[in-house]
Amino acid sequence: MNSRQTVRISPQAEQYPIIIGQSLESEFKTLARSLDVSKVLVVVDRNVAEKQHDLLKTISDAFGDAKIFELAPGEQSKKWDTLKAIIDFAQSHNPDRNTPLFAVGGGVTGDVAGFAASIILRGIPLFHVPTTLLAMVDSAIGGKTGINHETGKNLIGSFYQPKAVFADISTLDTLTDEEFVCGFGEILKYAAISDPVIADILKNRSVKELRENKSQLESIIQRCVKIKSTIVARDTRESGDRAFLNYGHTFAHAMELILGYGTISHGQAVYTGMVAAGYLSEEYGAMLNHEVIQDFAGIMDIDPDLFNFTASDLVEAMKSDKKRKDNNLRFVLLKNYARPYLHEVEEIAHVEEAWNKAVGFFRDQKKKQSANS
Amino acid sequence: MNSRQTVRISPQAEQYPIIIGQSLESEFKTLARSLDVSKVLVVVDRNVAEKQHDLLKTISDAFGDAKIFELAPGEQSKKWDTLKAIIDFAQSHNPDRNTPLFAVGGGVTGDVAGFAASIILRGIPLFHVPTTLLAMVDSAIGGKTGINHETGKNLIGSFYQPKAVFADISTLDTLTDEEFVCGFGEILKYAAISDPVIADILKNRSVKELRENKSQLESIIQRCVKIKSTIVARDTRESGDRAFLNYGHTFAHAMELILGYGTISHGQAVYTGMVAAGYLSEEYGAMLNHEVIQDFAGIMDIDPDLFNFTASDLVEAMKSDKKRKDNNLRFVLLKNYARPYLHEVEEIAHVEEAWNKAVGFFRDQKKKQSANS
Numbered sequence: 001m002n003s004r005q006t007v008r009i010s011p012q013a014e015q016y017p018i019i020i021g022q023s024l025e026s027e028f029k030t031l032a033r034s035l036d037v038s039k040v041l042v043v044v045d046r047n048v049a050e051k052q053h054d055l056l057k058t059i060s061d062a063f064g065d066a067k068i069f070e071l072a073p074g075e076q077s078k079k080w081d082t083l084k085a086i087i088d089f090a091q092s093h094n095p096d097r098n099t100p101l102f103a104v105g106g107g108v109t110g111d112v113a114g115f116a117a118s119i120i121l122r123g124i125p126l127f128h129v130p131t132t133l134l135a136m137v138d139s140a141i142g143g144k145t146g147i148n149h150e151t152g153k154n155l156i157g158s159f160y161q162p163k164a165v166f167a168d169i170s171t172l173d174t175l176t177d178e179e180f181v182c183g184f185g186e187i188l189k190y191a192a193i194s195d196p197v198i199a200d201i202l203k204n205r206s207v208k209e210l211r212e213n214k215s216q217l218e219s220i221i222q223r224c225v226k227i228k229s230t231i232v233a234r235d236t237r238e239s240g241d242r243a244f245l246n247y248g249h250t251f252a253h254a255m256e257l258i259l260g261y262g263t264i265s266h267g268q269a270v271y272t273g274m275v276a277a278g279y280l281s282e283e284y285g286a287m288l289n290h291e292v293i294q295d296f297a298g299i300m301d302i303d304p305d306l307f308n309f310t311a312s313d314l315v316e317a318m319k320s321d322k323k324r325k326d327n328n329l330r331f332v333l334l335k336n337y338a339r340p341y342l343h344e345v346e347e348i349a350h351v352e353e354a355w356n357k358a359v360g361f362f363r364d365q366k367k368k369q370s371a372n373s
Numbered sequence: 374m375n376s377r378q379t380v381r382i383s384p385q386a387e388q389y390p391i392i393i394g395q396s397l398e399s400e401f402k403t404l405a406r407s408l409d410v411s412k413v414l415v416v417v418d419r420n421v422a423e424k425q426h427d428l429l430k431t432i433s434d435a436f437g438d439a440k441i442f443e444l445a446p447g448e449q450s451k452k453w454d455t456l457k458a459i460i461d462f463a464q465s466h467n468p469d470r471n472t473p474l475f476a477v478g479g480g481v482t483g484d485v486a487g488f489a490a491s492i493i494l495r496g497i498p499l500f501h502v503p504t505t506l507l508a509m510v511d512s513a514i515g516g517k518t519g520i521n522h523e524t525g526k527n528l529i530g531s532f533y534q535p536k537a538v539f540a541d542i543s544t545l546d547t548l549t550d551e552e553f554v555c556g557f558g559e560i561l562k563y564a565a566i567s568d569p570v571i572a573d574i575l576k577n578r579s580v581k582e583l584r585e586n587k588s589q590l591e592s593i594i595q596r597c598v599k600i601k602s603t604i605v606a607r608d609t610r611e612s613g614d615r616a617f618l619n620y621g622h623t624f625a626h627a628m629e630l631i632l633g634y635g636t637i638s639h640g641q642a643v644y645t646g647m648v649a650a651g652y653l654s655e656e657y658g659a660m661l662n663h664e665v666i667q668d669f670a671g672i673m674d675i676d677p678d679l680f681n682f683t684a685s686d687l688v689e690a691m692k693s694d695k696k697r698k699d700n701n702l703r704f705v706l707l708k709n710y711a712r713p714y715l716h717e718v719e720e721i722a723h724v725e726e727a728w729n730k731a732v733g734f735f736r737d738q739k740k741k742q743s744a745n746s
Contacts, residue, residue: 122530151464308618
């Protein structure tokens with residue numbers, strides 16, 4: 001059975017369903033009957049198009065006429081020219097304001113295709129069909145869309161809610177282990193800021209075990225979606241509580257900036273960032289049981305040799321973040337698990353110390369692994 | 374004294390002020406104190422920048438540091454590359470989410486700069502400073518932004534409300550008579566669909582008289598802004614009543630498409646379209662006193678020799694409108710003045726007849742003028 005959560009992202013916005021299950025064929029058919037349109041637009045990651053024939057066929061069959069645009073995989077597609085190419089593709093099929101656009105793929109596809117949907121004819125109906133764990137628990141939920149600018153990530157975009165999200169868990173089978181694990185950075189973030197039970201459920205499992213237990217996966221995704229949509233509903237335009245979703249991300253974005261995107265996965269960067277943010281929270285009085293997060297170092301598989309930069313380099317990268325409002329560094333910290341708060345950090349030394357402790361932790365892990373193998 | 378209307382465009386949206394007056398220096402200073410920002414971005418039509426030194430200086434002085442981007446005048450600036458140029462300009466000044474963008478100019482400037490503001494950092498605060506009569510009564514109000522696509526007008530854009538609108542009537546002094554009169558197409562549209570008193574106030578005046586009577590102008594602009602904001606508030610995303618604002622526009626857009634933009638001004642096209650829509654309303658039972666609108670043929674200065682295409686060409690152009698939902702032609706018609714309704718017209722012959730009557734009217738007018746001169 002598929003599960004269906006109905007979320008209302010803001011008191012003003014229409015509510016919409018997030019459907020999570022292992023075979024969504026009947027859901028697409030139900031949607032097709034209710035939409036009554038003569039064609040749909042589909043923007044799909046090229047790798048996903050190759051692996052997910054069944055999913056694309058389900059959509060084509062349900063809607064009769066699906067016009068398909070294949071997107072080059074990877075962060076490089078979150079750019080101005082790709083946005084224009086999607087718009088040109090859409091216009092070539094003469095859409096009207098009711099023509100739906102399906103974004104089928106991971107976070108990149110959802111971000112750029114969602115942005116396109118928000119500005120074609122000043123907004124056409126958007127449906128997210130996330131095919132990665134990361135997209136299912138994070139990027140497909142909450143209505144942020146966008147592309148990168150030459151001067152920084154996600155600097156152009158919109159807030160635009162989908163009409164529905166279709167998360168078909170069977171699509172996760174085609175991910176590599178690395179792609180699958182990438183989602184755990186954000187999943188453990190939800191554990192840290194809101195629901196430590198998630199970490200309890202998942203701990204001491206191998207990646208293989210985590211992948212095979214489909215009903216557990218489904219229930220974890222449901223929990224994560226619920227947490228994210230509740231937080232976003234309180235703060236659609238990201239002026240307050242939504243910032244809690246950035247736990248670990250100030251460190252993560254700085255790492256990604258220094259290392260270049262792709263060197264470390266986003267999930268690994270967020271995970272490393274959370275380990276550091278845990279130490280930083282301690283500097284401000286938290287008494288955390290670090291193991292709740294650190295127990296997952298094995299499956300997250302972080303290579304500490306990548307961190308061949310100084311703590312001071314990292315702080316400099318944090319300061320260059322384009323979206324900061326002023327000169328202070330703002331962190332999400334924890335009073336305890338499930339008790340996040342925002343803190344403007346003035347003591348740079350604390351940030352550097354927390355980072356050095358995190359790197360130390362991953363070095364120790366690596367030594368233990370070598371000793372065991 | 375400046376007048377200040379506070380409008381709330383939708384029950385969900387924040388309300389914002391529309392300030393109409395003849396010297397807005399103190400208003401900008403008050404805003405600058407309340408915003409407390411270190412710099413502002415200004416996108417200004419190049420012609421306006423040349424003519425409105427005082428206005429730009431007022432903004433620069435009020436905010437201290439104004440970064441100015443000059444836009445090439447005319448419809449050609451409503452395009453993808455110009456949008457990108459504005460975004461690059463903004464990013465080069467390292468904006469944060471509170472950095473305001475002022476759109477200073479006519480409808481084109483408001484549309485493209487407003488669109489840019491809506492997608493820079495997923496939306497920065499937008500302030501409209503309309504400098505044409507048309508922009509003051511129409512395009513600066515209601516939150517539509519956008520650019521043209523190779524395949525049609527206004528096919529890419531967003532719904533994005535400004536934080537405030539500053540309409541400085543003294544800027545209208547630098548318009549040519551043609552530019553000034555262009556606003557009367559939309560003003561008379563408000564008369565037709567909502568408030569015939571507007572036509573009563575304005576009739577039998579020369580363009581010179583209309584321009585010189587500043588307090589009358591101010592009061593007319595106030596009436597128009599009130600009508601538009603009330604209609605838009607009922608229907609922000611344009612699914613129902615907002616369509617009434619398109620009275621005369623189905624004809625106008627088709628004319629503009631055939632003639633090419635710039636051959637006839639938008640005001641003239643809308644005016645001609647309203648004369649035709651009046652005749653079409655009659656086909657469906659209205660008993661209209663045509664003089665309410667037709668009395669303005671003199672100041673609108675329509676040249677019927679431009680209409681060197683057949684009624685059937687016009688209908689074909691109407692059918693090619695990219696935003697239509699299906700194959701029927703939808704018109705705003707009048708039961709009487711101030712009583713608009715939407716009608717799907719199946720009898721193409723009625724449309725053609727109404728158009729031919731309108732052309733006949735303008736030919737008669739021209740003959741009378743020649744006879745009198």
